[in-house]
Amino acid sequence: MVPPYQYYRSLAPWAVHADASRGRLHAEQEDRTRSPFQRDRDRVLHSRAFRRLQYKTQVFIFHEGDHYRTRLTHSLEVAQIARSLARRLRLDEDLAEALALAHDLGHPPFGHAGEDALNASMRSHGGFDHNAQSLKHVTQLERRYAGFDGLNLTWEALEGLAKHNGPVRSPSGYIAEYDFRHSLDLASWPSAEAQAAALADDIAYNNHDLEDGLRAGLFTLEEVGALPLPREALDEVKLQNPGVAEERLAPEMVRRVIGRMINDVVAETTRRIEALNPADADGIRGAHRAMVAFSAQMDEANKAVRAFLFERMYRHWRVNRTMGKSKRVVQVLFQLLHGAPQMLPGHWREKAGAAGTPLCARVVGDYIAGMTDRFALEEYERLTDPSVPG
Numbered sequence: 001m002v003p004p005y006q007y008y009r010s011l012a013p014w015a016v017h018a019d020a021s022r023g024r025l026h027a028e029q030e031d032r033t034r035s036p037f038q039r040d041r042d043r044v045l046h047s048r049a050f051r052r053l054q055y056k057t058q059v060f061i062f063h064e065g066d067h068y069r070t071r072l073t074h075s076l077e078v079a080q081i082a083r084s085l086a087r088r089l090r091l092d093e094d095l096a097e098a099l100a101l102a103h104d105l106g107h108p109p110f111g112h113a114g115e116d117a118l119n120a121s122m123r124s125h126g127g128f129d130h131n132a133q134s135l136k137h138v139t140q141l142e143r144r145y146a147g148f149d150g151l152n153l154t155w156e157a158l159e160g161l162a163k164h165n166g167p168v169r170s171p172s173g174y175i176a177e178y179d180f181r182h183s184l185d186l187a188s189w190p191s192a193e194a195q196a197a198a199l200a201d202d203i204a205y206n207n208h209d210l211e212d213g214l215r216a217g218l219f220t221l222e223e224v225g226a227l228p229l230p231r232e233a234l235d236e237v238k239l240q241n242p243g244v245a246e247e248r249l250a251p252e253m254v255r256r257v258i259g260r261m262i263n264d265v266v267a268e269t270t271r272r273i274e275a276l277n278p279a280d281a282d283g284i285r286g287a288h289r290a291m292v293a294f295s296a297q298m299d300e301a302n303k304a305v306r307a308f309l310f311e312r313m314y315r316h317w318r319v320n321r322t323m324g325k326s327k328r329v330v331q332v333l334f335q336l337l338h339g340a341p342q343m344l345p346g347h348w349r350e351k352a353g354a355a356g357t358p359l360c361a362r363v364v365g366d367y368i369a370g371m372t373d374r375f376a377l378e379e380y381e382r383l384t385d386p387s388v389p390g
Helices: 036-045 048-055 071-088 093-102 111-121 130-141 155-162 173-181 192-216 228-240 246-276 281-285 296-314 317-339 346-352 358-369 373-384
Strands: none
Touching: 036 093, 036 155, 048 071, 048 373, 071 093, 071 192, 071 246, 093 155, 093 192, 111 317, 111 358, 130 155, 130 173, 130 358, 155 173, 155 192, 192 246, 192 281, 192 296, 228 246, 228 296, 246 281, 246 296, 317 358, 317 373, 346 358
16 A cells, blocks of 8 residues: 555645655654654644643633634634645645644743743743744653654654744754754754745734734724725725625635735745745755745735734733733742742652752743643642632
């Protein structure tokens, strides 16, 4: 029986080809019904860290409403956009999807506020970065398999996670530690599939935060419509659908803006690749710039949306008040557990060693980073309120 992935002959020469994968750190017999990258995707989907994304903040904490994005729904939306880009660009969809689903596994509770608080708490012990934590989770922290720690993903998946934002020329922390054991060629660009997943993250993040901000009443549709890209989409919706209900405008706007962005990325990426003319995936890695990218015009339009969100959403007093309280929860959890690791449960306590040490700080950081918003709030109560059973 020939593995199905050997029939993938429609991929571009510069795509990552599954039958030429650099393999896994721990040798395994590959599945005869799934390509290595399909297997990566499935391992991410079945991981505990992926399930926990359901109760991790995107912008709004889980109890603020059922329809706001969480890290889980955000990751699923990124995966859909990454698949669309990969299909249009003749890349390996499975690798792009696996990377999209895994890219936020290392995020701590309470979104970027939680990350900022954890990074500040760990500053004297190497700091905290959710991209490095995602790599750590899939290579060490997940405990599902008898023969190894982590998920034992392919080299190509690990490369994409480590180089989520492009080449890493001065690695630190866990990325440097892992690269010493298993080189990920950090100084080069990642594959086109990894670049597509990273850009899909940007597309999903901005557009869906606009929709959630509108739902929360942080700004109005008229204010969003003053931005060039949303204005074009809104004008088109109203022209094609006279008298359309107000409640349908925001979802239609977001859908059309995402479509425009995908079309722009496909056109710009095609132009760049034609100019480079890479022979294979390593040609993409050796390029002097990203190959999967927005055009200059779309990049400016996207920056305008991001600036609007930064000012009107991420700095909004309601969001800042909630994030301030969230930071306090993370800071107190770290302070208490780093100072008294005997309060850690199970194997975490065994790993932490002596209080106040760098090892203890890293273990406590890993423990907190794996928490959901809900669990972090419950743990905070257990550790600070004597009336709550431990």
